[in-house]
Amino acid sequence: MSAVMTDPAAAAKYQRFGRPLWRRLLLRTETAIILAIVLLIIIATATVPYFAQPYTYLTMLLNSAPILLMLIPVTLIIITGEIDLSVGSVLGFSSVIFGLSYAAGVPLLVAAVLAIVGGGLIGLFNGVLVTVVGLPSLAVTIGTLALFRGIAVGLLGTRAVTDFPEEVLGFVISPIFGSPLPMVTVAILVLVVAFAVLLHFTPFGRGVFAIGLSPEAAAFSGVRVNRTKLILFVLSGLVASATGVYYTLQYSNAIGTNGYGFELQVVTAIVLGGVSIWGGRGTLLGALAGGVLIAALNKTLQLAGIGSDTISIVTGAALIFSVVVASVAGSISRRRRGKASAIAAGA
Amino acid sequence: MKFTFSKASRKRGVAAVVTVAASAILLTGCVAPTGDDSGDGDANASGSITVIPKSLGNKYFEASDKGAAEAADELGLTFTEAGPTATGSADQVPFIQTAIQTGQGAIAIAANDPAAVCNDLKAAQSAGVKVVAYDTDTDCRDVFINQATVDGIAQGLVDLTSAHLGPDGGTIAILSGGANAANLNAWVDRITAIIEEDHPEITIAKVAYGDDIDEKAYQEAQGLIQSIPDLDAIIAPDTVSVKEAAHYLADTPEYQGKVWVTGLGLPSEMVEYIDSGVIEQFGLWNPEDLGYLASYAAQALINGDITGAEGETFEAGKLGEYTVGPDGEVVLGPMFVFDSSNVGDFSF
Numbered sequence: 001m002s003a004v005m006t007d008p009a010a011a012a013k014y015q016r017f018g019r020p021l022w023r024r025l026l027l028r029t030e031t032a033i034i035l036a037i038v039l040l041i042i043i044a045t046a047t048v049p050y051f052a053q054p055y056t057y058l059t060m061l062l063n064s065a066p067i068l069l070m071l072i073p074v075t076l077i078i079i080t081g082e083i084d085l086s087v088g089s090v091l092g093f094s095s096v097i098f099g100l101s102y103a104a105g106v107p108l109l110v111a112a113v114l115a116i117v118g119g120g121l122i123g124l125f126n127g128v129l130v131t132v133v134g135l136p137s138l139a140v141t142i143g144t145l146a147l148f149r150g151i152a153v154g155l156l157g158t159r160a161v162t163d164f165p166e167e168v169l170g171f172v173i174s175p176i177f178g179s180p181l182p183m184v185t186v187a188i189l190v191l192v193v194a195f196a197v198l199l200h201f202t203p204f205g206r207g208v209f210a211i212g213l214s215p216e217a218a219a220f221s222g223v224r225v226n227r228t229k230l231i232l233f234v235l236s237g238l239v240a241s242a243t244g245v246y247y248t249l250q251y252s253n254a255i256g257t258n259g260y261g262f263e264l265q266v267v268t269a270i271v272l273g274g275v276s277i278w279g280g281r282g283t284l285l286g287a288l289a290g291g292v293l294i295a296a297l298n299k300t301l302q303l304a305g306i307g308s309d310t311i312s313i314v315t316g317a318a319l320i321f322s323v324v325v326a327s328v329a330g331s332i333s334r335r336r337r338g339k340a341s342a343i344a345a346g347a
Numbered sequence: 348m349k350f351t352f353s354k355a356s357r358k359r360g361v362a363a364v365v366t367v368a369a370s371a372i373l374l375t376g377c378v379a380p381t382g383d384d385s386g387d388g389d390a391n392a393s394g395s396i397t398v399i400p401k402s403l404g405n406k407y408f409e410a411s412d413k414g415a416a417e418a419a420d421e422l423g424l425t426f427t428e429a430g431p432t433a434t435g436s437a438d439q440v441p442f443i444q445t446a447i448q449t450g451q452g453a454i455a456i457a458a459n460d461p462a463a464v465c466n467d468l469k470a471a472q473s474a475g476v477k478v479v480a481y482d483t484d485t486d487c488r489d490v491f492i493n494q495a496t497v498d499g500i501a502q503g504l505v506d507l508t509s510a511h512l513g514p515d516g517g518t519i520a521i522l523s524g525g526a527n528a529a530n531l532n533a534w535v536d537r538i539t540a541i542i543e544e545d546h547p548e549i550t551i552a553k554v555a556y557g558d559d560i561d562e563k564a565y566q567e568a569q570g571l572i573q574s575i576p577d578l579d580a581i582i583a584p585d586t587v588s589v590k591e592a593a594h595y596l597a598d599t600p601e602y603q604g605k606v607w608v609t610g611l612g613l614p615s616e617m618v619e620y621i622d623s624g625v626i627e628q629f630g631l632w633n634p635e636d637l638g639y640l641a642s643y644a645a646q647a648l649i650n651g652d653i654t655g656a657e658g659e660t661f662e663a664g665k666l667g668e669y670t671v672g673p674d675g676e677v678v679l680g681p682m683f684v685f686d687s688s689n690v691g692d693f694s695f
Contacts, residue, residue, distance in 0.1 A: 063440065169466075257435065261433065302442065302444075303445055303448060303449070305427065307429065308430065309432055
């Protein structure tokens with residue numbers, strides 16, 4: 001096969017057998033997820049009373065914003081084949097640092113910077129343990145998940161800081177100029193675009209995919225594996241702690257239990273969006289679409305008066321369904337491609 | 348060759364279409380049944396109440412929501428129970444949002460966090476939805492249905508104990524939970540004060556702490572009974588302590604009938620000790636009545652009979668008339684006493 005590939009004429013011939021662009025787009029997991037979101041919204045608008053109101057979209061985004069924000073850097077970490085399960089605890093830790101500093105008289109902005117820097121340091125700690133010490137990220141981030149949740153709850157105890165300035169709180173939850181979208185949508189979009197460019201259009205991003213496919217091969221190809229991972233863990237810590245500041249202001253509530261269990265919602269959205277948990281495959285758009293699909297599903301079922309136990313069952317079933325379909329489609333495609341390559345090589 | 352490729356892509360195309368269609372069916376299946384319910388909701392927009400417990404699957408809240416449903420039924424309110432499966436601070440928020448959108452007349456909520464639900468409860472209030480807090484107060488509600496006051500609980504436990512000891516009185520001990528638990532300490536302080544003022548015949552020998560841990564509470568009960576020879580009674584104002592004190596008595600028949608135990612307990616945990624006669628009575632409040640009163644308070648708010656101001660009164664069916672106290676608090680009533688005649692009726 002390599003002989004065929006090195007022959008430019010054969011390579012050109014091979015390329016022509018690729019599917020047309022529109023069909024390649026249609027066959028992607030993220031396309032299926034986006035279609036599912038559109039279908040869901042059409043069905044919900046038609047059958048669920050009150051769904052068509054702007055308030056539905058406003059609250060849907062407000063409720064899911066923390067997950068949508070945090071999943072952005074974690075997607076890149078999962079594509080390298082690592083994982084960051086500490087994000088929920090980093091959110092809680094940052095919320096407590098933010099609340100305590102503000103209550104101690106530190107100006108709001110400085111308190112926010114303190115909290116975000118704290119989150120970046122936790123990310124650095126995760127990254128150093130994974131890259132320098134060489135520990136598995138699953139173990140490391142489960143450790144920091146427990147560690148920083150404990151510190152967060154310990155620092156504030158059963159107290160809560162709730163007296164944040166009204167005008168800031170009002171701004172955080174207000175819609176953008178009469179649209180049904182809350183202010184945080186801007187932050188989500190800016191972060192998604194920035195990280196999508198980083199992941200899909202830079203050498204750094206190609207390195208991220210290469211690490212996920214094979215860290216050894218990536219290292220031999222000149223990808224700085226450890227540096228890449230370290231940067232991603234720090235970015236994840238920074239985004240999770242910034243989300244912590246946002247979450248604190250959204251609910252006007254700094255307590256140690258904020259963001260409890262969010263890490264699994266983040267991973268669920270990413271995997272639903274077609275990102276391989278083994279690394280090397282996936283897109284940021286898919287992960288974001290996965291998060292939005294879960295948010296839309298939750299909102300629809302809640303408005304339809306369906307209990308949260310059932311909602312949990314539906315979300316779980318949707319995840320398993322999507323993973324099974326992706327896996328079956330993947331294995332069919334691999335078999336076909338294998339045959340096709342054999343035929344191409346034979347020719 | 349070409350044939351192979353087009354066949355492959357056609358098959359994958361079919362697979363993708365099937366995937367999308369299947370998701371659509373999956374989603375439709377979930378959403379479909381809703382059309383039926385909407386009619387009711389629209390018809391009685393203000394005649395409806397959504398009860399949001401701390402979490403689903405909690406027997407205590409199942410009991411309170413049962414009471415709320417019973418009252419809603421008597422009042423002709425459309426009743427909905429909706430709540431999260433977890434107790435995170437903001438987990439109840441989506442259910443408040445749904446109640447606003449479906450135009451409920453009132454929300455009754457036992458908030459997991461007094462502050463986190465406030466944005467949305469305020470939004471509900473400005474949308475004309477009345478907000479009743481029950482079991483746990485929140486920072487933004489019209490009235491709070493308080494299951495028990497410190498006085499009510501302390502007086503109830505002292506009355507049970509003095510009725511048992513009779514005019515001669517005796518020596519008692521208090522077995523509390525955590526030494527730093529604010530509500531427990533308030534009860535213990537009040538019990539001590541009431542005994543000092545009204546019951547000179549009763550002596551409190553010691554206050555011990557079981558720390559909310561089964562083994563620790565068991566050992567503390569053992570310590571009290573063995574180290575105070577003339578001990579007549581133990582008051583345990585904490586569910587773990589009263590259960591373990593009863594447990595120790597059940598294990599040591601020589602003290603049964605000599606040391607008498609009462610406290611605040613859960614019927615599901617205490618029923619075996621009541622049935623075997625190890626203890627006679629214990630107190631708590633009746634969560635069914637709590638939910639029942641919450642529904643009646645919601646109806647009074649919807650009707651405009653009350654606004655949450657001190658001194659207003661409303662009728663609450665079988666429970667009688669209630670008065671709104673300071674800060675919009677409505678107190679359910681004196682401590683509810685469980686004994687062999689009623690303990691089996693409760694499942695929480």
